[in-house]
Amino acid sequence: METLHIIGGGMAGSEAAWQAAEAGVPVVLHEMRPTVGTFAHKTGDFAEMVCSNSFRSDDDERNAVGLLHWEMRAASGIIMTTADRHQLPAGGALAVDRDGFSQAVTAALRAHPLISFAEGEITELPTDGQWIVATGPLTSGALADSIRSVTGADSLAFFDAIAPIVYADSIDRSIVWAQSRYDKGETEEEQKAYLNCPMTRDDYEAFIDALLAADKAEFHEGETAGYFDGCLPIEVMAERGRETLRHGPMKPVGLTNAHRPEDKPYAVVQLRRDNALGTLFNIVGFQTKMKYGAQTEVLRLIPGLQDARFARLGGIHRNTFLNSPTLLDDRMRLKARPNLRFAGQVTGVEGYVESAAMGLLAGRMAAAEILGRDLPPPGPETAMGSLVNHITGGAEAKTFQPMNVNFGLFPPIEAKGGRRGRKDRYKAYTDRAKESFTLWLDAQG
Ligand SMILES: Cc1cc2nc3c(=O)[nH]c(=O)nc-3n(C[C@H](O)[C@H](O)[C@H](O)COP(=O)(O)OP(=O)(O)OC[C@H]3O[C@@H](n4cnc5c(N)ncnc54)[C@H](O)[C@@H]3O)c2cc1C
Numbered sequence: 001m002e003t004l005h006i007i008g009g010g011m012a013g014s015e016a017a018w019q020a021a022e023a024g025v026p027v028v029l030h031e032m033r034p035t036v037g038t039f040a041h042k043t044g045d046f047a048e049m050v051c052s053n054s055f056r057s058d059d060d061e062r063n064a065v066g067l068l069h070w071e072m073r074a075a076s077g078i079i080m081t082t083a084d085r086h087q088l089p090a091g092g093a094l095a096v097d098r099d100g101f102s103q104a105v106t107a108a109l110r111a112h113p114l115i116s117f118a119e120g121e122i123t124e125l126p127t128d129g130q131w132i133v134a135t136g137p138l139t140s141g142a143l144a145d146s147i148r149s150v151t152g153a154d155s156l157a158f159f160d161a162i163a164p165i166v167y168a169d170s171i172d173r174s175i176v177w178a179q180s181r182y183d184k185g186e187t188e189e190e191q192k193a194y195l196n197c198p199m200t201r202d203d204y205e206a207f208i209d210a211l212l213a214a215d216k217a218e219f220h221e222g223e224t225a226g227y228f229d230g231c232l233p234i235e236v237m238a239e240r241g242r243e244t245l246r247h248g249p250m251k252p253v254g255l256t257n258a259h260r261p262e263d264k265p266y267a268v269v270q271l272r273r274d275n276a277l278g279t280l281f282n283i284v285g286f287q288t289k290m291k292y293g294a295q296t297e298v299l300r301l302i303p304g305l306q307d308a309r310f311a312r313l314g315g316i317h318r319n320t321f322l323n324s325p326t327l328l329d330d331r332m333r334l335k336a337r338p339n340l341r342f343a344g345q346v347t348g349v350e351g352y353v354e355s356a357a358m359g360l361l362a363g364r365m366a367a368a369e370i371l372g373r374d375l376p377p378p379g380p381e382t383a384m385g386s387l388v389n390h391i392t393g394g395a396e397a398k399t400f401q402p403m404n405v406n407f408g409l410f411p412p413i414e415a416k417g418g419r420r421g422r423k424d425r426y427k428a429y430t431d432r433a434k435e436s437f438t439l440w441l442d443a444q445g
Helices: 011-022 064-074 078-085 098-111 141-151 201-213 234-240 292-299 352-370 383-394 418-443
Strands: 004-007 027-031 054-057 093-096 115-119 130-133 156-162 165-167 194-199 267-273 280-283 310-312 315-322 337-342
Touching: 004 011, 004 352, 011 027, 011 078, 011 098, 011 115, 011 352, 054 064, 054 352, 064 078, 064 352, 064 383, 064 418, 078 093, 078 098, 078 352, 093 098, 098 115, 130 352, 141 156, 141 315, 194 201, 201 234, 201 267, 201 292, 292 310, 337 352, 352 383, 383 418
Parallel strands: 004 027, 004 130, 027 115, 130 337
Antiparallel strands: 054 093, 156 315, 165 280, 165 310, 194 267, 267 280
16 A cells, blocks of 8 residues: 655644554654754653643633644544543643643654654655645745745745734724725725725824834744835734834825725725635734734724734744645645645644644544545535635635634634624534534545
8 A cells, every 4th residue: 555654743743643554554754853953842752842731722612722632532532542641631622631642742753653754854845656745834944945936936935924814704894994905906895895994183192102102922942033114013004103014014094994985094994805715804904913913903993993902913033934825625635736734834734633633634634545535625614624625715815824723714603693693603503513523524434
């Protein structure tokens, strides 16, 4: 039987190796550590947690990442089942003893009769055989160059520059209006592609004060900033001068407030649709290194966003990731070289759990292909399916940035009755997902 090769023994590669081997396919896991290190990893263990020791919320009824835990447990994922055995008290979160956890994953992989190991850096994308590339946000430079030579220079990013993403149903439509600058576009949809939040001079000055005073996160050691001028954090722009943002991402020109046409806004914050479903909007040009608590406070000063809920907050990190919506098919294969699958953070998901989940899918899909079967992804109403659907087509390719799992990625279910209704709706999402995920698993026998 053909062997599956996996590059990278992190969250995604470890899970992919486990899933494929459990399906009966021989695996070689290639890992460069400890011979070649990264600035964030400290050990030679598989599935090392590079920073926090938390897998976030474990609430599988009302939280999207908790639901993803549930699906990974249902699929006998090594990451989740090992995390459960090394759990530490952490309220509703799943936190683990990091060393115990990664040592146990390493021991389980090493004990598996179908998994063997090759230590060392892979410097070129292989041309033959079945491979999964799961080299993560810190993919080594030589391999990144090789990926760029196949995918094109613009298709692999080295930093994320994440603007905050807002749930569409938390934007106050009595304040914002839909209009593209100068009504640009051929169709009405294009002419109304942006939502605009108007600011008076007082709003703007208060916003700049709050921005300058906000707590900012530092870069990790070894993670040099290297900002490109096109993606400066908003607070850095504000530090360059109080008017800089008003001449940059907050410029008011070419826009007329549809609710109060006589009022000329002093500044405007624009929101742009972030997914095909239209459930998520990103704040255009608002990448930031503000700490999360400060971010929500400052962003809710924007008129129209006073009650905003955030599907993800902004950030800038060292992060190697593909423009997956254009490059990968829905079986996670590189369209240009279908013998190569990608998995984990390098596909543009964000976080330990999401990365491991993409490893789980890629491992199962690659094993199915080797065994002569085709495995479609789970439906978009599941947590795993919503993520893979987002990265392989649901997201806007032009502005693609890494994404956490969140209910905004799911096909909507209508809520009634405000906050209470939202809680019921989340339960409806997770009930629907569990049923669908169970059917997907059952179909695999
Ligand atoms: C500094 C930092 C802090 C982070 N903090 C958090 C956090 O607190 N919580 C969270 O959820 N997520 C965090 N993340 C994101 C985190 O990296 C991912 O969530 C997760 O580890 C990604 O899993 P992965 O399997 O895709 O990559 P990784 O877990 O990084 O695994 C990739 C593996 O590939 C190996 N590799 C790379 N290139 C090659 C090569 N050419 N040949 C062979 N092997 C190679 C690496 O050594 C590594 O073991 C952080 C990321 C960084 C960079």
